Amino acid sequence: xxxxxxxxxxxxxxxxxxxxxxxxxxxxxxxxxxxxxxxxxxxxxxxxxxxxxxxxxxxxxxxxxxxxxxxxxxxxxxxxxxxxxxxxxxxxx
Numbered sequence: 001x002x003x004x005x006x007x008x009x010x011x012x013x014x015x016x017x018x019x020x021x022x023x024x025x026x027x028x029x030x031x032x033x034x035x036x037x038x039x040x041x042x043x044x045x046x047x048x049x050x051x052x053x054x055x056x057x058x059x060x061x062x063x064x065x066x067x068x069x070x071x072x073x074x075x076x077x078x079x080x081x082x083x084x085x086x087x088x089x090x091x092x093x
Contacts, residue, residue, distance in 0.1 A: 020084070022084075024088060027089070034046035035048075038050070039089065045069065063077075
């Protein structure tokens with residue numbers, strides 16, 4: 001009998017790993033114009049991301065589907081980037 005312990009992530013997870021530096025640039029390009037570079041909103045109606053209390057999945061859904069005047073990004077960004085943005089936004093707190 002052969003038993004193997006493999007603690008490496010599966011290939012799907014490896015492909016989904018996020019380049020956080022690239023995500024920060026993406027945030028500045030796509031989000032900061034309304035939500036501010038540090039998550040503190042700069043225009044009326046844009047939520048202050050530092051104080052919002054969304055779960056990670058709620059953040060992902062909002063980025064994907066948009067909310068209010070924020071346009072949906074599901075046809076513009078791939079899922080790893082959307083998840084990366086959600087994680088980056090969560091890190092602004």
